[in-house]
Amino acid sequence: MPQLDDFLAEHKDRFESDLFDLLAIPSISADSDYKSDLLRAGQWVAEKFRRIGLSVEMVETAGHPIVYAESPPVEGAPTVLVYGHYDVQPPDPLDEWISPPFEPTCRDGNVYARGATDDKGQMLTHVLSAEAWMETAESLPLQIKYVIEGEEEVGSEHLAPFIAENKEKLACDVVVISDTSQFAPGQPAITYGLKGIAYFELRVQGPRQDLHSGTFGGAVSNPCNGLAHILSSLVDEEGRVQIPGFYDDVLPLDSRERRQFAGLPFDERGFMEQIGVEAVHGEAGYSTLERRWARPTYDVNGIWGGYQGEGEKTVLPAKAGAKFSFRLVPDQDPKKIAEALREHLTAVCPPGLELELEERHGAPGFVVSLDSPFMSAAALAIEQGFGRSPVFIREGGSIPIVTCMSEHLGADVLLLGWGLDDDNTHSPNEKFSLTDFHRGIKSSAHLWRELSRIGAS
């Protein structure tokens, strides 16, 4: 595609200028003071689609609008849905920014601004690649539907119902999202799996009120002692969750995946230094990357009870509590896990304590087959954009909207990350490499071609 590649090379400055325009709008979805800026950012994106020649719709919601755009269907070619978001995280703490968060500034080949990588910069690559096609070929080689929302940073409250209610309109063969990272600088990655989650809050009630630990200690169960016992009973010393049936539905890592993970240039020593620990530790029999990406885990996220102040208080507390969560992998079912947890808790609860378990949030894990034709197409496109084949990785985090789209639209999802781990997403001095911005646009432009060759479903 020499013509397309030439166009991309010639228009780099203009693409950057588009990016800077959008980054200059403080579209902070968490702060209602910025409501008009959200609208402005949404309109900017909509106007961009209009100029490219796509049909555009501003979908009003009770929150910020969803920008929907689409190109015409192309017979014999699949339909792709691009998801992204135009809202950004709050920039606080402001005094830690070297240049102001909404005055995009270039330093060392990066643009610094809130939203640079998350997600304005990454999202725009898929818009500008469409522009390149329209300008050079006057049409796209396949139908693209764009869903660009303004509430990703505040929980996508209105996007899920929009998707559920518009399954036909949004029907597609594959969803493309660029809101993740490369494996390392210059080493692009396709994220083909995400973990799910089952998040709980447990409250333990003992005596009616705080008691003197001298007068009553040792005679009745102490909720803090009990909580420690219960939380500790959920896992053994080798990192294996002890809830009966917990691993029943776990899709095991296959040998190809294990080989791939093992072949990645993962620097475990550097990882330890980065987070400041003397040792890694996790489920026996698995590597650090396997534990992070593809094995279910158990973390206490918060714990409280009794006296937390200075000095000593000889109290036998009336209550204690904890928040804890399991990161799930396919095909674990959060509801089934919650039921098994309830049974386990009943079995291990010390006499005289009452437990209250609240199921806070549950989502299944997600994995795309490495054999999917979309995966191969994306790999080819990325190789053309980055000059290097992508590696196939998974992530320990959850992206609820991915699960939602995968479930409602029945489509595969391609997570194509142009960002870097140290891009300061959600922190001061967020950045995005301009080289990677252009590589992303080129990869995207080639992706439309590669995907179009697959044929319609």
Add this chain to the structure above:
Amino acid sequence: MPQLDDFLAEHKDRFESDLFDLLAIPSISADSDYKSDLLRAGQWVAEKFRRIGLSVEMVETAGHPIVYAESPPVEGAPTVLVYGHYDVQPPDPLDEWISPPFEPTCRDGNVYARGATDDKGQMLTHVLSAEAWMETAESLPLQIKYVIEGEEEVGSEHLAPFIAENKEKLACDVVVISDTSQFAPGQPAITYGLKGIAYFELRVQGPRQDLHSGTFGGAVSNPCNGLAHILSSLVDEEGRVQIPGFYDDVLPLDSRERRQFAGLPFDERGFMEQIGVEAVHGEAGYSTLERRWARPTYDVNGIWGGYQGEGEKTVLPAKAGAKFSFRLVPDQDPKKIAEALREHLTAVCPPGLELELEERHGAPGFVVSLDSPFMSAAALAIEQGFGRSPVFIREGGSIPIVTCMSEHLGADVLLLGWGLDDDNTHSPNEKFSLTDFHRGIKSSAHLWRELSRIGAS
């Protein structure tokens, strides 16, 4: 002693009036606004001693003064030291008091006021009994030394050095303290054992800063998980502490004690209802009273870490911590326990976590032989005061000053409780039964006689 008993019967009103005078002084040691009231209360006690005919000294300290008084030595009779305190707890919350805390008010045979039972009322019984002796016999049958301090409710900071520096002046055969409770209304008790304590704060450090539990969970030790594991490892499900050597120096309950405890009219169902639990639970093989009074115990007093707010935060916290304590029994040594604990912690600490253990407070337990002649003398005296033999009990709490006196003066300690468990010590509406006040004075008056028969050491 008909003359003495008659005197006590005739002067009941005046004794009560003395008590009310002292209770009206707001000697709140925790609040520096009341410094002059502390002085006033100390002077009131000193003046009382002077009127009785004892030699008196106001011992200045960097805090509130200690009132020291003594009667002349009596050849062939032992010397007794009476300890008590004239300071009181703060009365907050004030709006829960039915009558104002420093306006002593009689209702249902009780006087309601802050300090009524803790310790002005109980302490005065031993002063008024001496007055009765002086008025009826013109002398006491044995030498009494009084140490009445004004800082008990704030930790007795200046009393310990006073005792350590005045061992000869304070030399005695037995110490008498009334700052505890009867076993039940009308069933007096001699407390012959107290527990000691070893109080710790443990801080657990994991990664340098809070991490995303999705990206990092399962790959590094989580300080909250680790803390639960460590705290849980300290005890088994049957309530037995798991630190190697923990029970090595425990003085076992002998069969006489176990029979006595078992014979007490302890209402376990009522105990459970009182504190609001469905079941008692503790060290296997021991009764509730044995666990509370004479077996070492382990309680987590406070626990913290990670996110304690509303909703969910998917954090792998950087740190966590807990305060926990062991109640010790004779002859456990808090220092030895701390050393064994350190070794245990090192053995069970999960990889990648750093532990910081702070030894906050340690004191050994305390027990007086039931065969001591002072014990028999006190039992006889109490039988005369209350019309009923006392039962012999122990307590799960610690009274640091008891340990201090026992160690420095090498004397036995008699804890003769005239109060009741529901006297609201440290709570609003503190009270003291006036019947028990007079029974206490009479028991005390007879105690001087019974002790004088033992002979000097």
